[in-house]
Amino acid sequence: MDMNNINIEEIVKQVLSGMTGNAPAASAAPAPAVSGGIPKTARVAMLTEKKHYEIREYPLPEVGDDDMLVKVEGCGVCGTDAHEYKNDPFGLIPVVLGHEGTGEIVAMGKNVKVDSAGKPVKIGDKIVTCMIFKDDPEITMFDLNKKNVGGADVYGLLPDDDVKFNGWFADYIFIRGGKFGSTFFNVSDLDLDSRILIEPCAVLVHAVERAKTTGILKFNSRVVVQGCGPIGLICIAVLHTMGVENICAVDGNEKRLEIAKKMGASTTVNFMNHQGIEALTNAVKEAQDGHLADFAFQCTGNPKAHANIYKFIRNGGGLCELGFFINGGDATINPHFDLCAKEINLVGSWVYNLRDYATTFDFLKRAKAIGLPISELITHRYPLEEINEAHETNLAMTGLKIAIINK
Numbered sequence: 001m002d003m004n005n006i007n008i009e010e011i012v013k014q015v016l017s018g019m020t021g022n023a024p025a026a027s028a029a030p031a032p033a034v035s036g037g038i039p040k041t042a043r044v045a046m047l048t049e050k051k052h053y054e055i056r057e058y059p060l061p062e063v064g065d066d067d068m069l070v071k072v073e074g075c076g077v078c079g080t081d082a083h084e085y086k087n088d089p090f091g092l093i094p095v096v097l098g099h100e101g102t103g104e105i106v107a108m109g110k111n112v113k114v115d116s117a118g119k120p121v122k123i124g125d126k127i128v129t130c131m132i133f134k135d136d137p138e139i140t141m142f143d144l145n146k147k148n149v150g151g152a153d154v155y156g157l158l159p160d161d162d163v164k165f166n167g168w169f170a171d172y173i174f175i176r177g178g179k180f181g182s183t184f185f186n187v188s189d190l191d192l193d194s195r196i197l198i199e200p201c202a203v204l205v206h207a208v209e210r211a212k213t214t215g216i217l218k219f220n221s222r223v224v225v226q227g228c229g230p231i232g233l234i235c236i237a238v239l240h241t242m243g244v245e246n247i248c249a250v251d252g253n254e255k256r257l258e259i260a261k262k263m264g265a266s267t268t269v270n271f272m273n274h275q276g277i278e279a280l281t282n283a284v285k286e287a288q289d290g291h292l293a294d295f296a297f298q299c300t301g302n303p304k305a306h307a308n309i310y311k312f313i314r315n316g317g318g319l320c321e322l323g324f325f326i327n328g329g330d331a332t333i334n335p336h337f338d339l340c341a342k343e344i345n346l347v348g349s350w351v352y353n354l355r356d357y358a359t360t361f362d363f364l365k366r367a368k369a370i371g372l373p374i375s376e377l378i379t380h381r382y383p384l385e386e387i388n389e390a391h392e393t394n395l396a397m398t399g400l401k402i403a404i405i406n407k
C-alpha cells in the first residue's frame, strides 16, 4: 500500500486558503467582544537572567480590532526554552518564553473571524500558535532564524516590549493582529494534553512525510526507531497510528522502552545488553524475524548512534535522520559500506512546515481514538510559579515532556 496517497491535499488547501488574506473588515465598529471575568492585571514568567525566571504582574493590554487575548491553560517546555534558559543564544533576555502553549480566547477584536486554516473562531475557542509564519507555507526554520528571533511574530521568542504578554509562560497571552499577526489554529476539539503536545508531534509528522518521499516506507515495512526520548516515542506513535505494524524500538533505558511498547512498538532492543555493533545488529535482526529494517528513524543526538544505524538497515532501505536539532558533532561512517554499497535512501528532517500542523491535529485525534496513551508523554506538570523547578527538571532529563499547567 502506498502511504503517499494519504490525502493531505484537502487540508493543505484549507490551510492555504486561510492564509491568503484577512477576514473582511466589518463595517460597524463595535467594541471588542469580551467574556466576563478578565482581570486588570495578570502574571507572566519573565526570564530576567540565565537560569532565573521571575513572576511579574502587568496590566493586560487593550484588545484592538485585530487582536486576541487568550487565557493560558498550559504550555510545554521545549528544548529551545532549555537553550534560552541556560545560554540565551538568541540574546532575548528579558523575555517571556513558551511557544508550545494553548488556551482559551477570552477577548477578540472585530476583525478576527477565522484561524490560519480558515476555520471560524469565537470567544471560548481553544487555540495554539505556530512558529511558522502565515503567508508563506513553505517557510522553514532556516528562514525563521534569519527573519525572526529579534523582530517577528513567534510567540514565546519575542523580545520584551510594552505589551509583556508575548509568551505562553503566563496567565494570558496577547496575540496581535495586523502586520504583526501570528499563525494560529482553532483546536477546540483536542484535549489539553494533546494541544500541549502539538508542536513536538508536528516534528514527527514532518519526519514521516520526509520518510515517505523515499517511497520505501509502507504499512508493512519493518521499521527501527532508534532513541526513545519524547521524539522517538512520538515517532513510534505517529507510525503506529498511521498503520505501521512492525516497529522495533532501540534505547538503553528500560523504562523508556516500556513506554515505546505502549506507543506501538512491537519489539524492543536494549542496546546496553549487547556488546559491540555486530551483537547489537544481530539483536535488532532477531527482533524483526531475522530481517534487517526496511526503514529506520534516528532519534538520538548521539553521533555514534548515527553511525550505528546504517548497520540495522537492509540493502536499498531508507533512513530518516532527525536527531540533530542542534550540532551534536561529527559522525564517522564508511561511505562505501554504509551508503553506496547498500544503496541507502537517506533523508534529513528538521522541524516542520505549516501544513504539518494541520496533519498533526488529525494524528492526535486518531491516536486517541485507537487508545494510545499520548498523555503519558507529559510526565511532569508544574504551576507557573514553579517554572524554575520545571526547567531544572527538564535539564535533569528525568522525565519526558515537562509542562506548565495553569489552574
Ligand SMILES: NC(=O)c1ccc[n+]([C@@H]2O[C@H](COP(=O)([O-])OP(=O)(O)OC[C@H]3O[C@@H](n4cnc5c(N)ncnc54)[C@H](O)[C@@H]3O)[C@@H](O)[C@H]2O)c1
Pocket: 079, 203, 226, 227, 228, 229, 230, 231, 232, 250, 251, 252, 253, 256, 271, 299, 300, 301, 302, 304, 305, 322, 323, 324, 325, 326, 349, 350, 351, 352, 397
Ligand atoms: N529534527 C528536529 O526538528 C528535531 C526537533 C526536536 C528535537 N530533535 C532532536 O531529537 C533528539 C531526540 O530528542 P529527545 O527529546 O527525544 O531527546 P532525549 O535525549 O530525551 O532522548 C534521546 C534518547 O536516545 C537514547 N540514546 C542515546 N544514545 C543511544 C544509542 N546509541 N542508541 C539508542 N538510543 C540511544 C537515550 O537513552 C534517550 O532515551 C535530540 O537530539 C534533539 O536535538 C530534532
Ligand SMILES: [Zn+2]
Pocket: 078, 079, 080, 099, 100, 199, 200
Ligand atoms: Zn518547541
